[in-house]
Amino acid sequence: MLAANQEAKRYGIKTGDAVWQATQKCRNLNVVPPHYEWYMDHSEAAREICSGCSPCVESFGLDENWLDLTGCVQDIEGGRKVADKIRARIQRELGVTVSVGVSFTKIFAKLGSDMKKPDATTIITQNNFKERVWPLPASDLLYVGRATAEKLRRRGIMSIGQLAQSEPDNLVRIVGSKWGNYLWSFANGYERLGISEAGAVHPIKSVGNSQTTPKDLVDEEDIKITTIALAESVAERLRDHNLKCSAVQVNIRYSDLSGYQRQAQLPFPSCTADRIYSKAYELILRHWAGYPIRSLGVRALNLLCDEYPQLSILPEQQRDLRQLQIEEALDRLRDRYGHFVVQRGVMLTDPLLSALDAKADHIIHPVAFYQSEGMNIA
Amino acid sequence: MLRKQYVDVEERHTVIQVGPDANDVQVRIEPVVMTWVHDDESVSQFVIEKVLDISRIASPAGGIGDRYTVKILGHERYLWRERRTEAWFVEARNHQ
Numbered sequence: 001m002l003a004a005n006q007e008a009k010r011y012g013i014k015t016g017d018a019v020w021q022a023t024q025k026c027r028n029l030n031v032v033p034p035h036y037e038w039y040m041d042h043s044e045a046a047r048e049i050c051s052g053c054s055p056c057v058e059s060f061g062l063d064e065n066w067l068d069l070t071g072c073v074q075d076i077e078g079g080r081k082v083a084d085k086i087r088a089r090i091q092r093e094l095g096v097t098v099s100v101g102v103s104f105t106k107i108f109a110k111l112g113s114d115m116k117k118p119d120a121t122t123i124i125t126q127n128n129f130k131e132r133v134w135p136l137p138a139s140d141l142l143y144v145g146r147a148t149a150e151k152l153r154r155r156g157i158m159s160i161g162q163l164a165q166s167e168p169d170n171l172v173r174i175v176g177s178k179w180g181n182y183l184w185s186f187a188n189g190y191e192r193l194g195i196s197e198a199g200a201v202h203p204i205k206s207v208g209n210s211q212t213t214p215k216d217l218v219d220e221e222d223i224k225i226t227t228i229a230l231a232e233s234v235a236e237r238l239r240d241h242n243l244k245c246s247a248v249q250v251n252i253r254y255s256d257l258s259g260y261q262r263q264a265q266l267p268f269p270s271c272t273a274d275r276i277y278s279k280a281y282e283l284i285l286r287h288w289a290g291y292p293i294r295s296l297g298v299r300a301l302n303l304l305c306d307e308y309p310q311l312s313i314l315p316e317q318q319r320d321l322r323q324l325q326i327e328e329a330l331d332r333l334r335d336r337y338g339h340f341v342v343q344r345g346v347m348l349t350d351p352l353l354s355a356l357d358a359k360a361d362h363i364i365h366p367v368a369f370y371q372s373e374g375m376n377i378a
Numbered sequence: 379m380l381r382k383q384y385v386d387v388e389e390r391h392t393v394i395q396v397g398p399d400a401n402d403v404q405v406r407i408e409p410v411v412m413t414w415v416h417d418d419e420s421v422s423q424f425v426i427e428k429v430l431d432i433s434r435i436a437s438p439a440g441g442i443g444d445r446y447t448v449k450i451l452g453h454e455r456y457l458w459r460e461r462r463t464e465a466w467f468v469e470a471r472n473h474q
Contacts, residue, residue: 041461
């Protein structure tokens with residue numbers, strides 16, 4: 001289950017349930033296939049509507065946005081009017097309902113949007129937040145995840161109010177100095193996090209792809225194929241942005257969902273899949289404990305602009321330059337005729353794993369699982 | 379249940395200047411002729427007599443796009459143009 005609507009939630013169906021679990025909870029459950037591109041269309045259109053109400057819109061995930069209404073409205077009542085207008089427009093133009101929280105901090109606005117669903121505006125003011133917010137469980141607060149909530153619970157902190165009234169020093173001892181202070185100020189409504197401007201382009205700090213593979217990776221060959229697919233897409237995206245990287249990071253997650261990250265420097269900056277792949281593969285093999293791998297990630301770090309590359313007389317770097325020319329030729333072929341028109345020989349050894357076009361579906365691709373089932377039967 | 383029935387539509391594109399600068403232009407897209415291919419592959423064509431309204435409204439059948447209120451054979455009808463696919467559709471009853 002990728003998502004459950006309000007009716008399904010009433011039966012206890014949660015995101016992450018297997019289909020058989022969900023059908024046990026609700027016999028006549030109607031399961032519909034996901035349409036990621038529709039989801040993207042809707043979130044983009046909703047964001048456009050938000051951008052019409054304030055110059056400061058910050059996206060939170062794909063389907064949530066924060067709007068800074070400072071200077072746009074006089075008081076919290078003005079905020080309610082904007083919220084109702086956004087809800088009405090989204091309902092009319094996109095055909096879906098949304099819930100909005102209006103408050104004096106980002107954290108409480110997000111909390112308010114989750115308090116009443118679907119299709120509601122919730123107002124949390126400086127005068128009423130103690131009555132409305134403080135009785136709620138601490139885990140309702142943004143950034144209080146399951147692990148943090150459990151740590152707090154063991155010290156007797158159950159509600160947001162208890163969190164607010166704790167000594168900050170005490171919280172620092174429980175969750176560390178950064179988050180102890182943060183959570184305390186969140187719960188008290190002291191937080192004044194800014195909202196980034198709409199349309200502001202963030203400089204890219206890293207380029208990475210990860211893939212939960214259609215089957216667990218059990219041997220070096222499996223790892224090789226997946227690493228190549230990921231490295232190729234990372235390298236292609238680096239080239240799209242005229243970037244080179246000087247370090248590579250890998251993420252490994254085993255089938256029991258435990259995982260770790262490792263990173264290493266490259267001898268010189270590069271944007272070829274060849275370089276990124278060999279460093280990533282070396283890292284993975286050095287740290288792989290031999291258990292089945294559920295998901296792999298490859299990330300290019302320490303990026304630098306590649307508009308005026310430094311020429312080199314070192315044979316290694318010249319080889320990399322020739323490799324770059326080959327890969328750029330591949331990019332052009334793939335742009336024109338699709339990703340699978342040119343492939344490495346090793347990719348042919350396992351059609352299931354190499355079916356990943358990591359660049360095109362680098363976000364979420366649940367379909368891969370359905371396909372894998374079909375192919376196993378075949 | 380309503381479903382989308384995609385139809386072939388001949389479009390007329392008109393460039394309208396919307397600002398003081400000659401480059402401040404918008405393209406207005408209007409349907410001219412709608413072609414409906416039936417299940418038995420016979421074809422009906424309808425001339426769009428008039429476009430009464432264009433607004434961004436979601437269809438109950440789903441999808442984001444512009445809803446055109448048009449006059450066909452003297453009747454008011456809705457035609458949608460999907461934003462992403464730029465395909466036209468009308469709402470049809472599901473016979474199942």
